[in-house]
Amino acid sequence: MAENKNRDVASAILPLVGGAANVTSVAHCMTRLRLGLADRSLVRDEELRALPDVMGVVEDDTYQIVLGPGKVARVTPEFEELVEEGRAAAPAAGAHPVTADELAAQGAELKAARKEKNATPFKLFLRRIANIFxxxxxxxxxxxxxxxxxxxxxxxxxxxxxxxxxxxxxxxxxxxxxxxxxxxxxxxxxxxxxxxxxxxxxxxxxxxxxxxxxxxxxxxxxxxxxxxxxxxxxxxxxxxxxxxxxxxxxxxxxxxxxxxxxxxxxxxxxxxxxxxxxxxxxxxxxxxxxDNTGAFAGLVLGGLFLPLVMLGLHQALIPIHTTLIEQQGYTVLLPILAMAGAGQVGCAIAVFKRLKRNKSIRTTIKSALPAGFLGVGEPLIYGVSLPLGRPFVTACVGGAAGGAFVGLFSMLGDKVGSTAIGPSGWALFPLLDGNKGLGTTAAIYGGGLLVGYVVGFLATYFFGFSKQMLIDLNADVDAGESAAARAEEGPSAPHTDPTKEPAQV
Structure with a gap:
């Protein structure tokens, strides 16, 4: 049954990205289906985001569809199989209006234009480093x-x-x-x-x-x-x-x-x-x-991690984490950076409380919060805080507070580390290590998460919305079609423009 469901997800995605003939490459990471596309204009973004299993989309060198951990690894093989079947059937059906050469030329043009506009040598180098680790x-x-x-x-x-x-x-x-x-x-x-x-x-x-x-x-x-x-x-x-x-x-x-x-x-x-x-x-x-600036360092690292992710600069930290794990058995930086996800969770709960009449956003939050608690931040970032604007900033404030909490204990001699990179949130507990007992280490990390949740909630609840935002976003979605459309489009329309870089939280 699960296999059929995964194939159904793949079948729903394929026509919305232009069909098999438009897909030039298929890959996946921990949470995203990464597609190379011949013609970006054939993608129907809004319909794709509306799919229940799609948590968000991100544009970079590849077109990235956020499906979440576990699911993406199961959907990708089904998607690849459908692409192969579609390519095999395409010549007989004659459904595609352009030739392969024309598609390749269009794809090369689009890719060159995008690279010239957005790519820098430094970011390209960081992506290569990330691809290694x-x-x-x-x-x-x-x-x-x-x-x-x-x-x-x-x-x-x-x-x-x-x-x-x-x-x-x-x-x-x-x-x-x-x-x-x-x-x-x-x-x-x-x-x-x-x-x-x-x-x-x-x-x-x-x-x-x-x-x-x-x-x-x-x-x-x-x-x-x-x-x-x-x-x-x-x-x-x-x-x-x-x-x-x-x-x-x-x-x-x-x-x-x-x-x-x-x-x-x-x-x-x-x-x-x-x-x-x-x-x-x-x-x-x-x-x-x-040891010397723990609280301040935690404040800066926890508060700025998500903006670094938006810029793609977080990839520079991967070899540093790996070096620390190799040297000391754990990285002391990851638990602090994980506080950024706690700020997102607190922010999302506050948005849920403030927008009591916006069923669309509240539904998104209810479906994304479990993943957020487990450290998968993309659904909350791309579906809630980033599109709304100010809540993204207040979520970063929550992350800064949690980072300062963990950093303060490092100054006091209680180091909290992670034996691996990747997970955060509650999923990081099994990977915790430090220079004191496991109970102390887990208590400090858990305290940091709690601080991130609370400060993210309070900052968003009191400072995350202007009066006009509350009026616009809290409209009764049952009052008419235009209100419903506005509520549904609010959290999704800006998904790609503000980010442009992949985010792994």
């Missing part, structure tokens, strides 16, 4: 939860015969994460992925402990994910140089050898040391920031 998140989450469970069992002195096995399961991925980063980096930058992984594997090889560089012995893992990223990028450039100059007859022998040899030597006698110093600096800076 985002595929690793499921493994980080799974291993992080297992590590937390193992720690609990050890503290309770339960199942002593099982805990060593759980420790191995939880730690195996992190011990080799540099290899996965190298593989994904080479793939993202246009090289041979396995060569990127091979060069990055040098960093975690135990034998590097016998090598001296910059007057000191190297240690396995030195440089971590940053070193792996740099090594793989170097490998891509060496490989491309070889492809250009090495004769085809000996390419299969020479290119891999030269790529691994040159990149490996530079990694051992340069990158491992430099990246190790940078990684150490990141950990030291993060700890210093929270």
């Amino acid at each position: 985002v595929p690793l998140i499921p493994a980080l989450i799974g291993c992080g939860i297992i590590a937390g469970l193992n720690g609990l069992l050890i503290n309770l002195e339960w199942l002593p015969g099982i805990t060593p096995a759980l420790a191995a399961i939880a730690s195996g991925f992190m011990a080799l994460i540099a290899v996965f980063v190298g593989y994904n980096t080479a793939k993202e930058f246009g090289g041979t992925p396995i060569l990127g992984g091979a060069v990055a594997a040098i960093i975690v090889f135990p034998g590097v402990a016998n090598i001296e560089a910059f007057g000191q012995k190297l240690s396995p893992g030195q440089g971590g994910v940053l070193g792996a990223l740099g090594a793989a990028v170097l490998a891509v450039y060496v490989e491309k140089w070889c492809r250009k100059w090495v004769p085809e007859a000996v390419d299969v022998l020479v290119t891999p050898t030269v790529t691994v040899l040159v990149s490996g030597l530079v990694t051992i006698f340069g990158l491992m040391y430099v990246a190790g110093e940078v990684s150490t600096g990141i950990g030291t800076a993060a700890n210093w920031l929270l």
Whole structure:
């Protein structure tokens, strides 16, 4: 039954994005179906947003349809199958009015125009970095939860015969994460992925402990994910140089050898040391920031995270989180940033209370709040706070208050961290870790969420609406068609224009 439902969702979406012939690529992340489109003008945005299973849409290099965690992974295969079936049937039906060449030309034109207008080299670079690390998140989450469970069992002195096995399961991925980063980096930058992984594997090889560089012995893992990223990028450039100059007859022998040899030597006698110093600096800076300016740092980070997401700049934090997890076992930044979602929840509850006669917005909030409590913020952002304007700002105020609360305890010596990146809200509880007991860590994080909820609610309730907004948005939706249309369009019409960047909360 579930499979049929997922196919029904895919069937409803496909014609609204221009049909199978208009879809050039299909992919998904944790919450979104990401589509490459030949002709953006064929998409019927309003009808798409009106679908019950669609939480919102975001435009970027790809057209992104927010379906939520779990669901998107089930809908995507059904959507891909429908696209393939549609493409196979299209020549016989002759339904599409233009040729494939014409569609490709239109798509290239639209893509070029959009990139020229919105893309900057810095943002494009950050997206590439995100593309390297985002595929690793499921493994980080799974291993992080297992590590937390193992720690609990050890503290309770339960199942002593099982805990060593759980420790191995939880730690195996992190011990080799540099290899996965190298593989994904080479793939993202246009090289041979396995060569990127091979060069990055040098960093975690135990034998590097016998090598001296910059007057000191190297240690396995030195440089971590940053070193792996740099090594793989170097490998891509060496490989491309070889492809250009090495004769085809000996390419299969020479290119891999030269790529691994040159990149490996530079990694051992340069990158491992430099990246190790940078990684150490990141950990030291993060700890210093929270130890000395915790409340203020939490206020700024919690309050500005959602605007950073809107600008796409949050992607720069991904390698920092991963480096902290690799170094310390947890990232102290994520629980603070997660407070932004708490502000959104408090804001949404206040909107629900203030707009008592707007059934459309209240229905959206009722359906989106459970996901919001679990840390999935897109439905509340794109369906409620951002389109309304002022509530988005007051939601950020709630996030700032929650961040200041968690940051204050860091100043007092109680650090709260997460063993993985990705989840937030209540979903982060199984991943919590810190320098004190699990009970203290969970209590501080829970207190931060509560502060975010309360301040987000109060700020939105008292300052989130002008008098005119309340008049316009609180109209009786049963009084006439125009009022109903206005209520329905209010939370959805501005979805794409103000954002332009993907948001992962």
